[in-house]
Amino acid sequence: MVRGHLTRRGLGLAAGAALVAPSVAAGRTRIPMVVRTSGGPVRLFPDGTYGEVASARGVPYGRAERFRPPLPPRPWRDEYRAEAFGPASPQRGTEPNQSEDCLRLNVWTPDTRPGRRPVIIFIHGGAYSTGSGSSPLTDGARLAARGDVVVVTVNHRLGPLGYASLARLAPGFEDSGNLGQLDLVLALQWVRDNIAAFGGDPGCVTVVGQSGGGAKIATLMAMPAAAGLFHRAVTMSGQQVTASGPLNATRRAEVWLEALGLTPDRIGEVRTMPVERLIEAAGATDPILGGSLYFGPVLDGRSLTRHPFWPDAPAQSANIPMIIGNTRDETLAFLGNDPANAGLTWEALPGRLTPSQMRIDVAPEEVVAWYRREHPQMTPDQVLIRATTAARSWRAAVIEAEMRAAQGSPAYVYQLDWAARLPNGRTGAFHTSDIPLMLDNVRAEASGTVGPEAQGMADVMSDTLLAFARTGDPNHAGLPWWTPYSLERRETMIMDLPPRMEDDPRGDERRFFGRIPYLQPGT
Known part of the structure; x- marks a missing residue:
């Protein structure tokens, strides 16, 4: 017990994140459950899913008029009963409850009474086209209770509704x-x-994002409108070195209009078409990348006037402490469930190392020969994952860490090595496997984090996030001393049990692929 409240781990929490959340269960709350916001009064509700906290779900933070900048929400007078998650942005796939009225956020708090609690805002992944802040993997109740912090998740416009570049067309x-x-x-x-x-401190805000969420944060770090709105940043397997150039972005918009059966002189019809048609047309073939159309941030000269991390790290964010993370086997999440990628032979492997998988112009035979020579213990299946990860998913993380180090405001860098399990049984540190660990949600459905050591790994990583959110320094009692990334040593925390520090892990792969120019997908 801590101050009369039962915690999940009993006595003591690392990083000074003592649990002081008051009980809100069964209507016995001692905290105000109606708060006044700029839009109107909001009623919170007890949330005992993972801890004794209160939550407000689906709160409007704005309203969206199609293809126009967002506006503040319309004020309300009666209590907004924030019981249910709000709609997700319209998108392809199976995300439930989709609507253009998607500018909603969710808040979990251990206490609404005034305090100096750090605020952690999680921005969901799914590239720029899918996802929401309503996933069980990103539920904020457990983290809020564990660390006496306020947790927020956010929905926003995605796909063509959020990123179709029509400015040059009309x-x-x-x-x-x-x-x-x-x-x-x-x-x-x-x-x-x-x-x-x-109960949160607006002067102590940490933004955290995985995959597309991390890329959105990297972009925000270069947007003048976002200056001063957050004070620490954590990107997990999500980077944005360059944005789409205006010409490529316009070409994509033209292909999208063609799929809608529209010519530029009829572009105004996109404001009134059924939203389902707009989303369906996003499945047209991308004229630059192949696959379905890529929609992402654009160098428009208005809200984004420079590339996020090129030719250097953005000066406006130089004073923001940053963590940059990746997973050792990122592309296992994309390739590991495909039966065609299991049991590969050396003869078949080059055919799987396609440009769409490595995203750089290199001969696959050269890549295979290098791995066979330098890593003879690896199987063809392992080389497929390691090569595509090193060429495609890891490169931008290295570039951003280098840019921060060169700027003199280095980031803390981690690599997750702890293995999770895919639905088909394959194991590895794949893309998304750090989400339930960082947010302390290993018990959530589809976390992939199984086994008796899962909670121990979550203890290490969630205490890292809590320490960083409080102080801008991720060090805590559960880690060896973590020093920021330098160009001389390339210091990296290996997140495993036990965690350990390494200089330049996978340095040979970094050097091999670093000879080849990197192009951010979408540019």
């Missing part, structure tokens, strides 16, 4: 290429103006 669409980013700016402004009512 007037009135000047901001259309970055609307999803502008939604996030508005959400951050809402947090600045309202989070104190939920």
Whole structure:
């Protein structure tokens, strides 16, 4: 017990994250459950799913008019009963409850009474086209209870609704290429103006994002409108070195319009078409990358006036402490469930190392020969994952860490080595496997984190996030001393049991692929 409240781990929490959450279970709350926001009163509800906290789900932070910048929400007078998650942005796939009225956020708090609690805002992944802040993997109740912090998750516009660049095709669409980013700016402004009512400190805000969420954060770090709205940043397997150039982005928009059966002189019809048609047309073939159309941030000269991490790290974010993370076997998440990628032979492997998988122009035979010579213990299946990870998914993380080090504001870098399990039984440290560990949700459905050691790994990583959110330094009692990344040593925390520090892990792979120019997908 801590101060009369039962914790999951009993006595003592690392990083000074003592649990002091008051009981809110069974209507016995001792904290105010109605708070006043800029939009109107919001009623919170007890959330005992993972801890004794209160939550407000589906709170409007803005409203979206199609292909226009977001606006503040319409004020309300009666209590907004924040019991249920709000809609996700319209998208392809199986995400439930989709609507264009998607500018909603969720808050978990251990106490709405005034306090100096750090605020952790998680931005979901799914590239820029899928996902929401409603996943059980990103539920904030357990982290809020564990660390006496306020946790927020956010929905925003995705796909063509958030990133179709129509500015060069017709007037009135000047901001259309970055609307999803502008939604996030508005959400951050809402947090600045309202989070104190939920017990949070608006001067101590950490943004955390995985995959596309991390890329959105990297982009926000270069957006003038986002300056001063967050104070620490954590990107997990999600980077954005360069944005889409305006010409490539316009070409994609033209292909999208063609799929809708529209010519540029009829572009205004996209404001009134059924949203299902807009999303379906996003399945057209991308003229630059192949596959379905890529929609992401655009160098529009308005809200985004420079590339996020090229030619250097953005000066406006130099004083923001940063963690940059990746997983050792990123592409196992994309390739590991395909039966065609299991039991490969050396003869078949080059055919699987396609440009769409490695995203760089290199002869696959050269790649195979290098791995066979330098890593003879690896099987063809293992080389497929390691090569595509090193060439495609890891490169941008290295570039961003190098840019921060060169700027003199180095990041803390980690690599997850602890293995999770895919639905087909294959194991590895794959893309997304750090989400339930960082947010302390290993018991959530589809976490992939199984076995008796899963909670121990989550203890290490979630205490890392809590320490970083409080102080800007991730060090805590459960880690060896973690020093920031330098160009001389390339210091990296290996997240495993036990965690350990290494200089330049996978340095030979970094050097081999570093000879070849990297192009951010989408540019």
